[in-house]
Amino acid sequence: MNKFFVELKRRNVVRIGIAYGVVSWVILQFVDVVAPLMGLSEGFQKGVLVLLAIGFPIALLLSWAYEVTPEGVKKTKEVDRSKTITHGTGKKLNKLIAAGFVMALAFIAYDKMIATDEVVVSEAQAAATSIAVLPFVNMSDDPSNVYFSDGISEELLNLLAKIPELRVISRTSAFSYKDKDIDTPTIAAELNVSYILEGSVRKSGSQVRITAQLIEAQSDTHIWSETFDRTLEDIFVTQDEIAARVVEQLKITLLGGAPTVQLTDPEAYNLVLQARYLVRQSTADSLEQAITLLEQALAIDPDYAAAWAGLARVYSSLTGQSLRPIDEGYTLAREAAAKALALDPEYAPAQESLARIARDYDRDLVVAARHYGRALALDPANTEIIAGAASMAASLGRLDQAIALAEYAVARDPVNPAGIDRLGIYYLYAGRLDEAIASLRTALALSPGSLGSHYLINTALVLKGEPEAALEVIQKETSETKLLYGLVTAYHALGDAAASDMALTELIEKYEQDAAYNIAYLLAFRGEANRAFEWLDKAVVYNDPGLSQIAIWPQFANIHEDPRWLPFLESIGKSPEQLAAIEFNVTLPE
Numbered sequence: 001m002n003k004f005f006v007e008l009k010r011r012n013v014v015r016i017g018i019a020y021g022v023v024s025w026v027i028l029q030f031v032d033v034v035a036p037l038m039g040l041s042e043g044f045q046k047g048v049l050v051l052l053a054i055g056f057p058i059a060l061l062l063s064w065a066y067e068v069t070p071e072g073v074k075k076t077k078e079v080d081r082s083k084t085i086t087h088g089t090g091k092k093l094n095k096l097i098a099a100g101f102v103m104a105l106a107f108i109a110y111d112k113m114i115a116t117d118e119v120v121v122s123e124a125q126a127a128a129t130s131i132a133v134l135p136f137v138n139m140s141d142d143p144s145n146v147y148f149s150d151g152i153s154e155e156l157l158n159l160l161a162k163i164p165e166l167r168v169i170s171r172t173s174a175f176s177y178k179d180k181d182i183d184t185p186t187i188a189a190e191l192n193v194s195y196i197l198e199g200s201v202r203k204s205g206s207q208v209r210i211t212a213q214l215i216e217a218q219s220d221t222h223i224w225s226e227t228f229d230r231t232l233e234d235i236f237v238t239q240d241e242i243a244a245r246v247v248e249q250l251k252i253t254l255l256g257g258a259p260t261v262q263l264t265d266p267e268a269y270n271l272v273l274q275a276r277y278l279v280r281q282s283t284a285d286s287l288e289q290a291i292t293l294l295e296q297a298l299a300i301d302p303d304y305a306a307a308w309a310g311l312a313r314v315y316s317s318l319t320g321q322s323l324r325p326i327d328e329g330y331t332l333a334r335e336a337a338a339k340a341l342a343l344d345p346e347y348a349p350a351q352e353s354l355a356r357i358a359r360d361y362d363r364d365l366v367v368a369a370r371h372y373g374r375a376l377a378l379d380p381a382n383t384e385i386i387a388g389a390a391s392m393a394a395s396l397g398r399l400d401q402a403i404a405l406a407e408y409a410v411a412r413d414p415v416n417p418a419g420i421d422r423l424g425i426y427y428l429y430a431g432r433l434d435e436a437i438a439s440l441r442t443a444l445a446l447s448p449g450s451l452g453s454h455y456l457i458n459t460a461l462v463l464k465g466e467p468e469a470a471l472e473v474i475q476k477e478t479s480e481t482k483l484l485y486g487l488v489t490a491y492h493a494l495g496d497a498a499a500s501d502m503a504l505t506e507l508i509e510k511y512e513q514d515a516a517y518n519i520a521y522l523l524a525f526r527g528e529a530n531r532a533f534e535w536l537d538k539a540v541v542y543n544d545p546g547l548s549q550i551a552i553w554p555q556f557a558n559i560h561e562d563p564r565w566l567p568f569l570e571s572i573g574k575s576p577e578q579l580a581a582i583e584f585n586v587t588l589p590e
Helices: 002-010 013-037 042-065 086-128 143-161 171-175 184-191 232-249 266-279 284-300 305-320 326-343 348-362 365-378 383-395 399-412 417-429 433-446 453-463 467-474 480-493 497-511 516-525 529-541 545-549 554-559 565-571 576-580
Strands: 066-069 072-075 130-133 195-204 207-216 221-231
Touching: 130 143, 130 171, 130 184, 143 171, 143 195, 143 232, 143 266, 184 195, 207 232, 221 232, 232 266, 266 284, 266 305, 284 305, 305 326, 305 348, 326 348, 348 365, 348 383, 348 545, 365 383, 383 399, 383 417, 383 545, 399 417, 417 433, 417 453, 433 453, 453 467, 453 480, 453 554, 467 480, 480 497, 480 516, 497 516, 516 529, 516 545, 516 554, 529 545, 529 554, 529 565, 565 576
Parallel strands: 130 195
Antiparallel strands: 066 072, 195 207, 207 221
């Protein structure tokens, strides 16, 4: 055997193998770079690889059987050992191998340099094309015109958000700085953007003056500022002009056409802006006033899709707050959203409204998934739609997808406590309890009065086996129903059955119809399977929207093995097989 290896070395078979491997690698790298430039297919590159692979054993066999001599190539067995020049050939092969290694190192260094440059360019592009639109200041003599300045700001934000090449921070985060004395670099750092668009609006009758200025955040310098003196009739053109100026100043190359504002009657538009301002106050009175304004807008322009979609949102909000009967509220919301889509099939907010109704009221996840997918395809950067799609993914039990969507939304709406709270809920569903607690506490830090966050932290702590901490946290909950939920579980986990029973009894007496689903999972957590299924049946009768999350809510775990569990899920369309069969393939925007 030793003689065989000595002979391999003498005949330079080993050197030939090494040289062939090094040269082949260099050839493959060269082809990888050149082939795309020459329009050669991937099949060509694979063909080169196959040929080189076939040639390797042939090269080894030839180096064993033949030898280079001064008289030419001869069979090794015919060469006189005293006249062999294999030693010299070996030195040449060594040089070839060394040269090959040098070329390989050069390719590696070049590849790393290009990759690094691409990362730097990518990061620079991401930074250079990120912007926050702050609420424009109301400079009108009438303070009540704040609805108009806020509305113009939001419309500009939405317009810029339609540009795929531009990352725009969502409204909730951008508007959180309203009336706060914070310098521009600090705001930009907190929102992770390189540019800020701010300005002012002065409205007097039909006359409007809009001043907009674009600020480069790091240096806190104005790179563009312009004042537009227009009438209300020209407001749509003005918004398009401002968006175009921003694109021009940021030197963005648009792959498609620049988005434009939907045209309508100026007075109808003014009424819709007022209605949106009231909707965000989310009180019973403000929502009812918003309905009146939207109906006035539709009396002026019956074909105004945004006004119909606004009505759908208001009716859904009223119903969700138990301010309208469930059947009446959702029926009105569905009719309004359907009307909006009949007028504009590509109006994404109306698709999202129908998705929520299908999921929470109809419990038809197939239809809900279709509407969410369509809404996200129409407006992929809309964080409200992304948040809804995340909730839809969670309803289907696809928690990795839900978390990815929610994390994307939070990245573009970084100081929105509601978004961070939702992310915490999905972490809770997925059993990532420490991450859930961290997210929920961040949401509370941003909005100390947030309803429900203390209860969710309480739930995570109970599931972690820390009932004492859970009981301490739940005492801070300001929602009475959620306070009672938390007391039931915390006292049960502490072994205080009497205190748990007392909280549960109060909950049932006060909130039987509104909290049937919640009572069911509290009973399941306490190990009372029979009562839990009784309350699940009640939740179905009451059409409790909480049932949309039944497949993933962790406190049902104690009855998962009960023979009644899967049949119940099947009866409401939420068995694992039924959920897995629902098509919901959404992708995050770039």
